[in-house]
Amino acid sequence: MTHLETDTTRERITEAAGEMFAERGFDATTVRDICQRAGANIAAVNYYFRDKQRLYIEAVCLAHRAHLEKFPLPKWAEDTPPQTRLADFILTFLRRIRGGREGGWYAKLVMREMANPTTACAELVQSSIRPQFEILLQIVRELLPAHAPPEELRLTTFSVVGQCLFYHFADPVTRNLLSPSDYAALSIERLAEHITKFCLAAIEQQTPTMPARRKPHTGAAK
Amino acid sequence: MTHLETDTTRERITEAAGEMFAERGFDATTVRDICQRAGANIAAVNYYFRDKQRLYIEAVCLAHRAHLEKFPLPKWAEDTPPQTRLADFILTFLRRIRGGREGGWYAKLVMREMANPTTACAELVQSSIRPQFEILLQIVRELLPAHAPPEELRLTTFSVVGQCLFYHFADPVTRNLLSPSDYAALSIERLAEHITKFCLAAIEQQTPTMPARRKPHTGAAK
């Protein structure tokens, strides 16, 4: 919030831009507002970045990197069962999404990028979303029967993140849909617990096509 | 697209505004563009609506009503099992979300409203989202054990719609994440089949708190 004198002008602008773009959107945010908040001159935007558009892309990417580092996945031991890793992933994912206060503006920025994809979207996917997706994909792979087709793998993975992302994208709806007390009851921990249980139940009962023999899970779950 | 002469100027403006707001967003859409597309004079916006903001709200609400009518839920017989109703609901929901071509712009508009909620959001929830939510809630209620707490009911319902909405909100991501052929394989019917199976599996295995006796499902599914 208060800019340290050690920060360079360029950094201060990027930071201020990220917050304001997230809060008001690209068009509604003026370079004058950004520069005022960053304590810089108007011309600084065109000096350090070529124009407003490039500043936006830079701000988005910086924000995502910083955000991922703020809510890291736990370091798993080699023998950590996939059920536990799934639970951890879901909890961390929800924390990132609904990350309290200072993390919130990043989530908003990503949502805007989804509603109005720019060139920043493709870059975001390649640099940071894809690695996260691969991690979850591996977890689901270990949970599903070995012969499960890759398409089912993908769909199941999407089912997991879809349930998490709902509380991000549809937040304005749930806020208007539920009573204040019901809405307040949607704590991150409660949501993570439900989603984890829901997904594990669905996956473990999954007996695709041929009922065959049930893969005996070696008492791994919790 | 081509405006019929029977349409009144006010209607033409509302329609054009809806499409353009969805495509480019509120700020990026100028009243000049809207009026040009509607074949009306610039002053018409301020004449029929007071200002641009009120035109936006009107356009959003009109769009949603027209959209729901375009993709209606089937009329269920009294004895239609909840499993079938769930499958129907999910399929219809996906159709609404990814509704081909002319329906697409409505989905975009709603997404923008989520990313940047205005007064139109609350009105949207009350007038059309809530009734749909109640329908699904009732279906899930019949699927879950009778003693399931209302919170679990809500969370399960959110899990259903979350999986559907994923393919709406995260579309730019999946497009960049998957290969073109894998992305193309995400047909509405395939998605509906997976989500339905996934949810039914999770719900039917759900043995909340006390494992108790398994409720024998009377061969209702399919």
Added chain:
DNA sequence: AATTGATTGAAACAATTGTTTGAAACCATT
């Protein structure tokens, strides 16, 4: 101390924005 290059500053620029204005055109009723 002088010089060079990078950075900052205030002001102006050119374009676009939503909105307003007031007169013309239209249309039904008298």
Added chain:
DNA sequence: AATGGTTTCAAACAATTGTTTCAATCAATT
């Protein structure tokens, strides 16, 4: 044909936008 209210139109307004300009300032090297 005249009237009154509604609708359309071209033009202009006032404000704001991203961007540019060019001189002043700073920091380090010669």
